[in-house]
Amino acid sequence: RPLLAIESSCDDTACAVLAHDGTILAEGVVSQKDHAILGGVVPEIAARAHLDALPHLVQSVLNKASLSLKDIDAFAGTTGPGLIGGLIVGSSYAKGLALALNRPFIAVNHIEGHVLTARLPALNASLQFPYLTLLVSGGHCQCVSVEETGKYIRLGGTIDDAAGEAFDKVAKMLGLGWPGGPALEKLASEGRDDAFTLPRPLKGREGCDFSFSGLKTAVNRLIEPLGKGALPRQIAADIAASFQRAVADVLADRAEHALAMAPHSTALVVAGGVAANKTLRAALEKVASAHNIPFIAPPLRLCTDNAVMIGWAALERLHAGEEPNEIETAPRPRWPLNERTPPNATQQQ
Numbered sequence: 001r002p003l004l005a006i007e008s009s010c011d012d013t014a015c016a017v018l019a020h021d022g023t024i025l026a027e028g029v030v031s032q033k034d035h036a037i038l039g040g041v042v043p044e045i046a047a048r049a050h051l052d053a054l055p056h057l058v059q060s061v062l063n064k065a066s067l068s069l070k071d072i073d074a075f076a077g078t079t080g081p082g083l084i085g086g087l088i089v090g091s092s093y094a095k096g097l098a099l100a101l102n103r104p105f106i107a108v109n110h111i112e113g114h115v116l117t118a119r120l121p122a123l124n125a126s127l128q129f130p131y132l133t134l135l136v137s138g139g140h141c142q143c144v145s146v147e148e149t150g151k152y153i154r155l156g157g158t159i160d161d162a163a164g165e166a167f168d169k170v171a172k173m174l175g176l177g178w179p180g181g182p183a184l185e186k187l188a189s190e191g192r193d194d195a196f197t198l199p200r201p202l203k204g205r206e207g208c209d210f211s212f213s214g215l216k217t218a219v220n221r222l223i224e225p226l227g228k229g230a231l232p233r234q235i236a237a238d239i240a241a242s243f244q245r246a247v248a249d250v251l252a253d254r255a256e257h258a259l260a261m262a263p264h265s266t267a268l269v270v271a272g273g274v275a276a277n278k279t280l281r282a283a284l285e286k287v288a289s290a291h292n293i294p295f296i297a298p299p300l301r302l303c304t305d306n307a308v309m310i311g312w313a314a315l316e317r318l319h320a321g322e323e324p325n326e327i328e329t330a331p332r333p334r335w336p337l338n339e340r341t342p343p344n345a346t347q348q349q
């Protein structure tokens, strides 16, 4: 009784088919290359690109799983939070399939997908609730205590930029391409992380909120007098390394505070595209080992936006005995994790 899931909340169009127990039968992602040229995500272009990509993507994922649409028992789609155009396209596509085949549609919260990924049977069959997830991506930066399916405590979040956003903006200041995170990490490997003294916003502060704008401004203040276009490579590399160190320090400190707020956590999990960063991974690993709990970083393709996590979040609800049929639910650009089911279209007005 497989389930098909669609993710379309930002600039990646993704589809996956999962068996009822969570086994991944097939998955696929179409990344929108245009945004690299444009230097960021343009919502209108992203929405159209999802529409272009979906028919072929869904068919090719089904082919890979050697299944046809009529074999699918339930459909899941990201219904928020995210860019409204993409959410409408992807969730409507999944709803259309569900209606045509008379199957249920399950509305999935994108963040719930990220925080439950680590429980995929293929990854950590033994990962028990409660555990702590640090979600660090281009659009999100928050700490969530995952208590059980459907019960999440947001311990803190960013008061300005997301972590990935900070990487992207600093990369841009250094004249690197978009997305900036990977390019910045590469450049940083040639630099010294103690070359420049940069602030650690909110480090040591109670709670586990995050802030990156002061750090970003400090980097800008370093670069400006040196002349943007003409930064010698070594100085650029030193700035990149010092910035990366500062971000890793702050994130490790915030995770430390989050663990103090949720002391029963059985593991420290990282999710989101910034989880690719090796300096960050090492810093978080240290925090987890000081608390005698495992540090879990899912493979990168499951850390960045993907449909496997959307399908798995839907399956967790089915496994918990729920029988959701949420064909009436409207996509929500904002959808706090602690609100279970999104309101339907008429309620939202």
Ligand code: ATP
Pocket (backbone or CB within 6 Å): 009, 010, 011, 136, 137, 138, 139, 140, 163, 164, 165, 167, 168, 179, 180, 181, 182, 185, 272, 273, 274, 275, 276, 277, 278, 303, 304, 305
């Ligand atoms: P969302 O926020 O909805 O999850 P997104 O597409 O912005 O969507 P991801 O795809 O999860 O987020 O991650 C992309 C972000 O991760 C970008 O900001 C990118 O710069 C950052 N990133 C990727 N690799 C690295 C790296 N090695 N070091 C630091 N940041 C990285």
Ligand code: FE
Pocket (backbone or CB within 6 Å): 110, 114, 137, 304, 305
């Ligand atoms: Fe995401």
